[in-house]
Amino acid sequence: MRRATSILNHAPTFCSVSAHSLVDEFTKFCYQRDLPRAMKAMEAMHRNRLSADAITYSELIKCCLVRGAVQQARLVHEHVFSNGYEPKTFLINTLINMYVKFGLLDEARNLFDEMPDRNVVSWTTMISAYSNSNLNHKALDFLILMLREGVRPNMYTYSSVLRACDGLLNLRQLHGSILKVGLESDVFVRSALIDTYSKLGEQHDALNVFNEMITGDLVVWNSIIGGFAQNSDGDETLHLYKRMKRADFVADQSTLTSVLRACTGLALLELGRQVHVHVLKYDQDLILNNALLDMYCKCGSLEDANLLFTRMMTEKDVISWSTMIAGLAQNGFSADALKLFEAMKSKGPKPNYITILGVLFACSHAGLVNDGWYYFQSMKEHFGIDPGREHYGCIIDLLGRAGKLDEAVKLIHEMNHEPDAVTWRILLGACRVHKNVDLAIYAAKEILKLDPADAGTYILLSNIYANSQKWEDVAEVRRKMRTRGVKKDPGCSWIEVSKQVHAFILGDNSHPRIEEIKRELSQLIQRLMRLGYVPDTNFVLQDLEGEQMEDSLQYHSEKLAIVFGLMSLPNQKTIHIRKNLRICGDCHIFAKLVSQLENRVIVIRDPIRYHHFRGGVCSCGDYW
DNA sequence: ATTTCTACCT
Structure with a gap:
């Protein structure tokens, strides 16, 4: 602790107010959320070796949090520990939570380590701090340590630790413990379970947890709807949305965002427009409006997208700009996409990895070889972003479509990422445009090494062989398809x-x-x-x-x-x-x-x- | 002290 160097200890010791009214005044300022006066009163109390009750201090801490006053918060911490008092567990928990909220996990951890009586709240606060910072391993470790100390987790603990669960095995174990202690019907736990199963792509289990629900809660509905939306199952998302409405729940921002995502995936422009009507009352919600923007782009209505983009009520963020740039590019308006990118550079947020992807995509689809190369070469220097596999993909596409197949192949071998099935599919696409059969066979074989279930590529390969009368090769490809059980979906x-x-x-x-x-x-x-x-x-x-x-x-x-x-x-x-x-x-x-x-x-x-x-x-x- | 929502190369 920094008690030794505390400002409090160097403050002038002078006070004419009676002890009783000093504490009263402090209490009053705390409840009035008058931070400067409360801090002054606290100093005076400190000089007179006085202290207030824990609830009052927790009010003051809330006040520091609201104002982002870290320095003042630290002074409160020192004061609470000064004068030889040992604060109660409740107050230490409040301080730990305060440091967590300020993002100062190490300081929270120090307090946690030094406190004598750690209760379920202390443990849960630390666990949720770690899981919110994606320190999943630490969160799970803490759960184990907590159990070892004999502190029983409650619904708060489980709903926090579930977020940190990134493996199915852990999740099933946790789910088992939750059932054992009978906490599965808590709505927080239930929605965390649904969400975690969904994040691992286990929609079947997610739906089971959902269907066991007796009395509902909007967040639980949103969890299951969002789970299917994120797993790109638009049909089931919309089906659940209908069920939710039949159960008389009113959609909120989260629901509508997921429903829009389903419309985006299924290209349901009319339904998306209907949802837009409900979005109007949340015109301050950026996430929702970005989802709406993406829906219009992906449903091919650039008129609506442009209109929304120019009229959005909130400050547009990097996602709004990236969505619009990629949307223009994907729909063939590459020049507009690049123009928008230039506008973004001068008056928008800082472009990120995905923004640049949209820009390169625009170049490759418009055959703008020079512009594409320029943006690709300068992205590190201008925006501090190292080209990822996806950026290389765009450039391979750019070269390939421009007929520079050799250079495209060279780049695949030179890039510092392992080519994946998508990389080879890009090359295959270029072969298709430029009718290069030999290279197409090479690319197709590479695709099948990485994605042996890709029916389209087998058929393509078989057709190439058939066209050049190589019947044995045709038979070989067909045999592989059969033995691997690969079937092509009908169009x-x-x-x-x-x-x-x-x-x-x-x-x-x-x-x-x-x-x-x-x-x-x-x-x-x-x-x-x-x-x-x-x-x-x-x-x-x-x-x-x-x-x-x-x-x-x-x-x-x-x-x-x-x-x-x-x-x-x-x-x-x-x-x-x-x-x-x-x-x-x-x-x-x-x-x-x-x-x-x-x-x-x-x-x-x-x-x-x-x-x-x-x-x-x-x-x-x-x-x- | 706890749960739900947005953009990404083929």
Whole structure:
């Protein structure tokens, strides 16, 4: 302790006020949250070897916390320990908590180590301090030490320590102890359990814990809804949201953020717009508004995104800017993305790792080789950020698309990160654009080493071999697929029409209007062919909808979805479609021609890319 | 003394 050098001890000793009224006055100032006067009174009390009760000191500590007054807080600490008094456990706990809140974990720890009677609150405060600082190991160690000292954890302890749990084994053990002492029905413990299972991707267990709930609590609902949203299960997220509303709970910021994330994942623009209405009453919530911004970007409505971005009620943070920059780039507005980045540099927050990723993404998708290189080379110098694997990915993409395949390969081998499946897929994409079969085979094999369940890559490889009559290799690839149990999902496209989601799956005729749609599609293809459309049946180097037959080409799911959109949406309305697989070359040409012939804007989002078709051209510049 | 929500290369 710094008692020896305390300012308190050097203060002039002079006081004319009676002891009783001095303490009274101190108490009054503490409860009035008048920090300067309370501090003065405390000094006077110290000179007269007087002290107040623990509750009063804890009021003063609260006051220091609210004002961020660290120096004053330290003086209170010294005063409480001065004059030979040994403060009560309650007051030491308050001091420990104070240091934790100020982020001074070492000082909290010193107090904790020196206190004589550590109770459950002391232990829990330290555990929650460690888990909040991501010192997970320390938090779990403390739980063990606590048990060894014979202090029994309560619901506060468990809900704190659960956050620190980053392994399934630990979690199951903790869950077991919680059940044993009967604390699983506490809403804090329950939501922490749900959240922790969700963070480990164990949605099944999370849902079990949730379903055992008898009387509800909004946070528990938010935990399960957020868990599914974070695990990219949009359908289940929305399903639970409906259940929550049926149970008469009113969504708050957290719920709406998760629901928006589900809309983002499923590309449900109409539903997202409905949610926007509920967001309006939380226009000060930055997280929620960022989620809304991302939803508009990822659902392909840049008009809405731009509008929201310029009109946001709160100060925009680095996430708002990064979201908008990446959103513009992903949707093909690379020039606007770079312009926004320049604006950010002059009047926005400091760009971070992810911001730069969006910038490089914009360059690679617009073929801006020089700009991309410049930003890549200077990111360390200008923003202090070392290029990560993702940044290298963008540059490999940039080189590859520009036809510099050799340089792309060279960079893969030179970078100081291990290439992953994504890295090789980027190279494969470049091979597709530039029709380099040999390099494509190499890249495909590397992908399968790292991701042996990637059905699309097997099929692509098999098609390459088939095209060059290498039947033995074809058989080998097929055999590997069989033995590894890899199956390709059929192509599927989704479109939202009057709040209903319509799914079109290759080879599935269950849509009620399928016959009508197919008739319309045939007629449309006839008309396009008269304008020069030739179905592209070259499947080599294409990611395909399924086990491909030429005659099923005309019924690719996105074609059905486009026709259904033409049939059922008003004339001016943009047709928004989401696909589970990459769009094939034939459907890409088809969509371009339809956008011209029918004078419609069509937006198709595939798993990784956006295509805005307008007047016969696509925002991707045929470069995907 | 404790629980829930936002951006990321294919």
